[in-house]
Amino acid sequence: MNSERQLHGNLKPRQLSMIAIGGVIGAGLFVGSGVVINDAGPGAFLSYAITGVLMILVMRMLGEMATSNPSTGSFADYARRALGGWAGFSVGWLYWYFWVIVVGFEAVAGAKVISYWIDAPLWLLSLGLMMLMTCTNLFSVSSFGEFEFWFAGIKVAAIVVFLVLGGAFVLGVWPERTMDFSNLIVHDGFLPHGPEAIFSAIVVVIFSMVGAEVATIAAAETRDPARSVTKAMKSVVVRISIFYVGSLFLLAVIVPWNSTDLGASPFVTAFTVMGIPFADTLMNAVVLTAVLSCLNSGLYTSSRMLFVLAARREAPVALTRVSRRGVPVVAILASSVVGFLCVLAAAISPDGVFLFLLNSSGAIILFVYLLIALSQIVLRRRAKEGELKVKMWLFPGLSVLTAAAIAAVLVQMAVTPGTQISLTLSCLSWVLVLGVYLVVRKRGGSVTIAQPVHAEAPSSALVAAE
Template sequence: MENNNIQLNGKDDPEKGLKRTLKTNQLSMIAMGCAIGTGLFLGSGLAIQAAGPSVLLSYALGAFIVLLLMGCLAEMTVAHPTSGSFGAIAEKYMSPMAGYLVRYSYWIGNVLAVGVEVSAISVYMRFWFPTVPGIIWIILFAGALIYVNATSVNTFASFEYWFSFIKISAIVGFILLGSYVLIGSSAPSSIGPENLVNAGGFFPFGWWGMWVAVFISLFSFIGTEMIAVTSGEAKDPDVAVPKALKATVFRLSTFYVLTIGIMLMIVPWKTAGIEESPFVKVMEILNIPGASGIMNFIILTAALSAMNAQLYASTRMMFSLARRENAPSILGKLNKRNVPANALAVSTTGIIIAAGVHALLPGSSYAFMMGISMFGAIFTWLMVFVSHLFFRVQWEKTGGRKLPVRMIGFPYLTILGAVLLFCLMITTWFTDFKIMLQFGVPWLLFLSIAYFVSKKRNSFVHPEQELPKQKID
């Protein structure tokens, strides 16, 4: 029986060269940085418009799906800590084509998500500079973050750590301030729990509205899977990855439900939108001098943080594709600082797309970019669940080592997660977010054709490349 406990040596590892220096707290902050972005601060306005106060249930259900996802991902990532992550795992346990589709879909999703964040940045800067064209801010901030990603993984991690620290501190402060307004002060009659049932009740758009908002809530949680991508540069994946995943899911769930709940009790849900962050509206209603400007700065930091993390994720996924000979080999090269600079350059195309969309659709660029960027992430999440079904069976069959973390309720909870995600994907066809499927289905067809064409051109069969596995001391 094959033993899956040995560490592959450097010459067999297609992703060799990346330095394993990231620690548990850095992994958590990177994942939080990617997830706490415009999904909470700006995208929450879209979710509230779709569901009303029942958006609280939407975010709770979204958090449950992510909890199931992280359980599957933690187990597989500890077994195979690599920057190729879920793409490499799908390749090994399902098929090379599955790995190809996952890697490229996740790459394009993150590339376009960079465009979502940079589009949001132009919205935030309008708060201070209403007459300056948004394209100026897109170019300025994009250049700065490309420089950060082009230096070293530790430089990236340091920036991301402090970006995330600012955001988390701000959210905690918002929760404390909002709680004081609701409980510890003489609040105006227009502020209080009654806002959760005024103007149509808790379910103003019925269960359908709540269900549609679950999809929007998932955009807020996208980025938690970043821990799996960073595992290829983690110092001790066996310990760091499970801890970081658990901490991230718990913090995100708490932050989202508490902050949105407080916000809904202060701001009437009908006033929430995407022209201005609902969080800024809260500060304006409370009449705190300068508070709306401070909050806008924090939200700007959140968008920059998410954009920074998404540039990292898309770069590492393109690097993995190149090392697996599914992209030009030049994209798999590292510079003298052990950074895949060529892959980074290609992954900045989302910024160019965002700039073009912003110029063509200045009033709706955020919602449009959000819709098309979602497909790559949701498809990847769906494939994580499917891959886990194959992984667990084969891992036990081939005598894999006892892993420090295992998904509970297998296979039922894994299947439940996959079914919920698939149903949400189908749901988007009947909403304003059908652009996701209109983009995603042709994208998968294009990738499938590209895969078979590239495979046919190869006149020889490449030897199977193994995933790196953790060494047993």
């Protein structure tokens, strides 16, 4: 196999575990969770619990497929095998598009955080962050993994500190405090806007948990993909249960749900109520870490998807070229360029072009998750008895229920005024991708999984240990 078109298996298991954890804990937890509490009331943690269960089920389905057949293309390849070329093409390009838009968005968000300390134009700070993370990804996959390991470690440490201090505060193990859970029921009760608010909030919450699936892509660049992805998937279950649900419960207990300060920065507000000094500075640093983690993962994920698409003759073959360190340089640079363009769009037309890009990618991750669920159902039925190392629980009932739940979230988006435009534009994005697929197929592009792939169009699972 041509060494210029092979990825190297240099990610360590500890790095993959942290990639999975870091993917779950995004900046949305530290910033956006306050808005969810304002909208749903003290019971907002139930929205996170329900969404967490849904994400765990999706990850279990992915884990089943990834352990039996690790691939750089991961769920794009699984969709191709299960549903056909159109599905693999759709997942690959839609997921790439989602992440390059996220890269631009996170670069702008990171610049806003840095402006807390440094007075400089946002576009300049954004481009600086983009260049930093691009260089990190270009150097080696190990450097990406190490950065992500420490980024995720800081996020985990911050939440653990909050859980410990917040738990002591509400239980009365705190100077001049007694046990107090009254904020859960005062101010119009536990569910001030009714039970429906809990389900409406899921539309927002699910986007804050996006990213854990990156581990199944990164697993193909480890020495033992099947073992690594199994360990990473198990860690996601615990982290979602404790970090999201636990921290949201404590936030609802510490700060009144109708506090206007929650919307800006809920953790800062909670630490302030507890009397912790320098809370704003400390949490800004944590939020910046979360943003950089997402930016780092976004560049990694989008470049690997481009690599796979090129391997399947569904993108320019030049995108499969890698450096001597096993890094897909051209694919990383191509994704970075689109990220740079998004940053410029945010600077020039924040309420026009940039807002359009955000809306046109808003529901895409749900489309991808739905195709993942459908792929698992099909592939599980084809699997031989005893060949699966990890199995989805209570198949087929729980798999079908997961797919139905994702479809229900899409329906919720369709009937919610604030998300209708995002769903509509995301659907148009998918239609455009399908149109491009038909053109590619007509011109002889796109290969199936079973076809042998030559050096000029390498396999999507080109992962070789050094």
